[in-house]
Amino acid sequence: MIEVQNLTKRYGAVSAVDNVSFTARPGQVTGFLGPNGAGKTTTMRMLTGYMPPTSGKALVAGYDVFEQSMEVRRRVGYLPENVPLYRDMTALGYLMYIGEIRGIPNRRDKAREVLEQVKLADRAGSRIRTLSKGMRQRVGLAQALMHDPEVLILDEPTIGLDPLQVLELRDLVRELGKNHTVLFSTHILSEAEQVCDSVVIINRGMVVAQGSPSELRSTLERGGRVFVRVSAPAEAALAHLQSLPAVAQAEAGLDGVIVAPADPNADPRPAIARAIIENGWDLIELRPLAVNLEEIFLELTRAPEAAAEAEPMPESEVVA
Amino acid sequence: MSAILAVFKREFTLYFRSPIAYAVAFAMLLFLGILFNGNLSQSVAYNVSVAQQGGAGVTASDLNLAPALITFLMFLIGPLLTMRLLAEESREGTIEVLMTLPMNEAQFIIGKFLAVWSYYTVLLLLTVTYHLVLTLVGVPDAGVAFGAYLGAWLYGGAVLAVCMVWSAVTEDQIVAAFLSAATVLVLYLAEVAAVSLTSSPTLASAANFVRELGLQAHFGATLANGIIRAEDIAYFVLMMIGALFITTRIVETRRWRA
Numbered sequence: 001m002i003e004v005q006n007l008t009k010r011y012g013a014v015s016a017v018d019n020v021s022f023t024a025r026p027g028q029v030t031g032f033l034g035p036n037g038a039g040k041t042t043t044m045r046m047l048t049g050y051m052p053p054t055s056g057k058a059l060v061a062g063y064d065v066f067e068q069s070m071e072v073r074r075r076v077g078y079l080p081e082n083v084p085l086y087r088d089m090t091a092l093g094y095l096m097y098i099g100e101i102r103g104i105p106n107r108r109d110k111a112r113e114v115l116e117q118v119k120l121a122d123r124a125g126s127r128i129r130t131l132s133k134g135m136r137q138r139v140g141l142a143q144a145l146m147h148d149p150e151v152l153i154l155d156e157p158t159i160g161l162d163p164l165q166v167l168e169l170r171d172l173v174r175e176l177g178k179n180h181t182v183l184f185s186t187h188i189l190s191e192a193e194q195v196c197d198s199v200v201i202i203n204r205g206m207v208v209a210q211g212s213p214s215e216l217r218s219t220l221e222r223g224g225r226v227f228v229r230v231s232a233p234a235e236a237a238l239a240h241l242q243s244l245p246a247v248a249q250a251e252a253g254l255d256g257v258i259v260a261p262a263d264p265n266a267d268p269r270p271a272i273a274r275a276i277i278e279n280g281w282d283l284i285e286l287r288p289l290a291v292n293l294e295e296i297f298l299e300l301t302r303a304p305e306a307a308a309e310a311e312p313m314p315e316s317e318v319v320a
Numbered sequence: 321m322s323a324i325l326a327v328f329k330r331e332f333t334l335y336f337r338s339p340i341a342y343a344v345a346f347a348m349l350l351f352l353g354i355l356f357n358g359n360l361s362q363s364v365a366y367n368v369s370v371a372q373q374g375g376a377g378v379t380a381s382d383l384n385l386a387p388a389l390i391t392f393l394m395f396l397i398g399p400l401l402t403m404r405l406l407a408e409e410s411r412e413g414t415i416e417v418l419m420t421l422p423m424n425e426a427q428f429i430i431g432k433f434l435a436v437w438s439y440y441t442v443l444l445l446l447t448v449t450y451h452l453v454l455t456l457v458g459v460p461d462a463g464v465a466f467g468a469y470l471g472a473w474l475y476g477g478a479v480l481a482v483c484m485v486w487s488a489v490t491e492d493q494i495v496a497a498f499l500s501a502a503t504v505l506v507l508y509l510a511e512v513a514a515v516s517l518t519s520s521p522t523l524a525s526a527a528n529f530v531r532e533l534g535l536q537a538h539f540g541a542t543l544a545n546g547i548i549r550a551e552d553i554a555y556f557v558l559m560m561i562g563a564l565f566i567t568t569r570i571v572e573t574r575r576w577r578a
Contacts, residue, residue, distance in 0.1 A: 048420040052576055073422040084413035088337070100326035101421050143417065 001026050001181055002047060002151060007056035009042050009205075016042045018205040019056070024198075026150070029177035031196030032185040039205040040185040041081055044155050047183070048078040061150045061181075074102075077144030081155040083136055087129035091120060091139050094128060095146055102147050114142040118172065134165035141172070151181045158191060170195050226269055229256035229285035230276055240279060246271040256285065323423035327431025328438075331405070335439040344400050345443055348393060352386050356450050359385055364457065383454070383464045384544045386447040387472035391539055394479040395508060399500035401439065402483035403493040405432050406571065411491040419575055425568045429488075433481060433564055440476045444469065464546035471543025474556035475535060479504050481563035488570040510534025 002024040009017040017039040024030035032040050045051040047058055049069040058065045061075040086094055092111050099107030115121045118138040123131060128139060137157060144152055154173065158166045173195055176182055186192055192199050193213045200210040209216055230237045238257055241250040248262040261268035269286055276283045335341040390397070406429075409415040418428060448469070454460040483500035490496050514531035517523045531537050538552040 045416075050416060050420050050575060070422050070424075073420055076420065078417065078420045080413065080416045082413055084416055086412075086414060088334075097326060097330055098417070098421065100329075101323045101418070101423050103322045103422075 001059070001061060002030075002183055003059040004043075004047070005057045007043065007046060007058050008054050009039075009046060009051070010054040015205050017046070017053075020202065020205070020207050022200045022207060022210055024151075024181050024183045026181045027178060028197040029173060029182040029184055029195055031192035031199040032183055032202065033187070033189065033192045033199055034185075034202040035187055038202045040187075040202060041155055042205075043202070044078075044153050044183070044185060048076055048153055049073050050078075074147070075150045077147065077149035077152045079137075079140045079144045079152075079154045079157055081159070083140035085128045085136055085139060085143075088127065090125050090127055091115065091131065091135075091142070092124040094139065095142055098143050099146050104147055107146075110146060111142075114145045117145060118142045119168075134161050134169075137161060137165070137169065141169075145176075149180065151183070152176060153183045155185050156187070157184070158186065158188070166191075225288070226259050226261070226272065227256055227285065227287055228259055228272055228276075228283075231282040231284055232276075232279075237276075237281065240275065241272065244268075244271060244275055323421075323427045324431040324434070327423075327428055328434045331432050331435030332438055335401075335435070338404075340400055340404075341439060344397055345446065348390070348397065348443060349446060351393070352389055352447055352450065355389060356385055356453075360453070360457070383451070383460050384468035386450045387444070387468040388540070388544050390444065390447065390472050391475045391535070391544075392508070394476060394535075395501050395504040397440070397443070397476075398479040398483040398504050399486075399497035401436050402480055402487050402500065403497040404487070405436060405484060406487040406567070407491050407493045407496045410574070415571075415575070425571045425575075426564075429484070429564055429568050429571065433484060433560075436480050436484075437477050440480060441473060444473055444476065461546065467542075467546035467548050468544050470548065471539045471552070474543075474553060475539050478535065478556045478559035478563070479507075481560040481567070482507070484567045485563050485570065488567045488574070504535075507533070507535045511536045511540075 002022075004023070005021050007017055007020045008015060020039070020043060022030075032043070034040050042051070046053045047060055047065055049065050049072050052066055060072045063071040063075070065072050086097075089097065092108075092115065095111035095114065096107050099110060104110055112121065112124065115124050118141050120135060120138050120142065123135060128136060131139065137160075141154070141157065144154070157173065158169050161169060170191065173182060173184055177195075177197070184192075184195060196213065198210070198212050199216060201208050201216075228237075228241065234252060234257075238250055238252055241247055241257055241259055246262055246266070246268040247259050249260040250257050252258075259268060259272065273283055273286060406415075409418070419425070451460065451465050482503055483496075486499040486503065487493075487496045490499070510530050511534050514527045514534070514537075517527035517530060532555075538555045541547075542549050542552050
């Protein structure tokens, strides 16, 4: 369990992390999503006790990250972004070193067990410098698992891996999510959609949205926009749809027409279907406009200036 | 405690796999060996000539030759052994994992320091062979040798701790080595600076202060000659504790600002 309340990290006048609050539940993979430089790594460093927050509070496994840092550290496994390892050590030697600092009994057996878990048992005796990027990533993950932590914090673990390795790692993370609290940062949306049970989107140090991927999608779908494709001249169809009372706005897009309903809570589809059939056209496609995480993300992380400029646009289009 | 031991074991064994550590040992033993042989043959020749003339006086070879030379060489040995110690952990980012383990900075730094000091102790013990050679040709004063070795051991510990501060300050090993060498040289030469200050009577107390601040004031005239004074031991121990405390603070604040 990770509970973050109003966490803030300021460097002088610049806020790297600004008033961030979210919860990551046990038995789930929580995605921490945002563009590069959004404050993901800074937040994770504060959660692992590497860096103190300027203000705010965070509880990890029930302990305050600042007041009870050592208790938190005993219960957290952390994989930093660049997977720093000692290149002159063997994979097994490195894990045993970490195990010794953590005071784990039977660390040789435990190290072999976690290497097995990350499917690297056959390279246990290899020096880390001879391992591929994907293997190093797995050594880093094994390091985070040495002490059976309640909470796993993984900072962009799939970065720099080849597609097959990415798939393997995602499977592993999903598997780990079943009995750990996993906080998993990424800037790849499809990854968050595939791996995470819940997503926190952060931009410029602030949380801009959170919820399950499907919840986030339905929030944006609540506008009730529908997509229509008709076998008719596009302009005629557009004009006709625009004239319907159930339609607030119709615009060309995606090789068809995107329609915003006058009443967001009423489904405009029956009215649209009727109107098109009555007009003698063929209705080819009529569906709610699906929004994927990609669109949500772009919507939310757009620079505020651009978003402000984009706001008044629909008004003028209605007139046209 | 187990954390200190873990860090110590890794760092200490690393010295025996590091080319730099072997190079330091090789260069040091070569240098000391040449000077020791020269010194020994000179005093043997002198003693033989005195005996031939029917004299009874026997000059000893310089009993503190090896430890005294080592204290001089510390401005090279110290930086070379410590420059990697913390700078590399910051540069490679490995410190980020270590500082999220249940281990505080002090444990981490004490483990590192004990490792480098232990390796230095091994180097120092290698030079005890010179003393053994002396016992073959005569009866050297064991008290002087003990004092000199104890002094060189503490002197080395203090220098290594001071060098560690610079390894914590910068991620660049070369910069750390240079700043360390400069600091150790200044501490070594404090006595010389003090002499130039004594020329003016008004600065006498300042001169004394500068002299006492330096490393050689607590070794050259006392420990090196087998005179073991509490104040000299206290000086070296306090240097170590102070430098390690500063190092700990630097590692802490670097992390907090990172």
